[in-house]
Amino acid sequence: MSTPFDEEIEELRATYQSQLAQIGDLQRRMREVTGTATAKSGAMKVTVGPQGEVTALEFPTGAYRRMTPKELADMVMSTIQEARAKATAALTEIMAPHLPEGLDAEHLVRGTANVGELFPQEPAMPEGVREYVEQGRIARHVGEGPKITHK
Incomplete structure (x- = not known):
């Protein structure tokens, strides 16, 4: 069964895989x-x-x-x-x-950088995804199907 977020999830996976490959290359260059x-x-x-x-x-x-x-x-x-x-x-x-x-x-x-100050306490995500994660439901808009809204 597909969910309203399948397309977004696939895009996130593709982005993740690309970033993972870039990190692997970066680590190799750093080791050299x-x-x-x-x-x-x-x-x-x-x-x-x-x-x-x-x-x-x-x-x-x-x-x-x-x-x-x-x-x-x-x-x-x-x-x-x-x-x-x-x-x-x-x-x-x-x-x-x-x-x-x-x-x-x-x-x-x-080793003198304070990287903790750079990252938010909560990860950035579209409001619809946040609502789904926190409350187990999808944001619905009048006259529309499921929709992810961005902050």
Whole structure:
């Protein structure tokens, strides 16, 4: 048995499937993000993944052998920080076009965004659907069949 909402439900399903495919592509692109930095001296190169984890560390020259432990540690840390900043920038660029207005992609990537403020307490839906969900009946208008009304 069909309901008055079959067409709308099918449209919602199609929209959902399309959005799900887009999210899958977005997640794939995010997993592939890397950030690479080379120390100013050229003594090391580091690559990090999307979460800032070090995935490669190279010392293309023997220059590190002439460094004090503190100089070496400072070089390693600053180069990793630079690579992480590049990965964060790449993630931000990928995510920004897909976020709701008012949500800063960089804050989201860094975990400092308050996303709870962006979402309503109740999901948006046509008034007829809301009435049906809440009261189990369909809005009827004089002289018309079942109709979904939008706010």
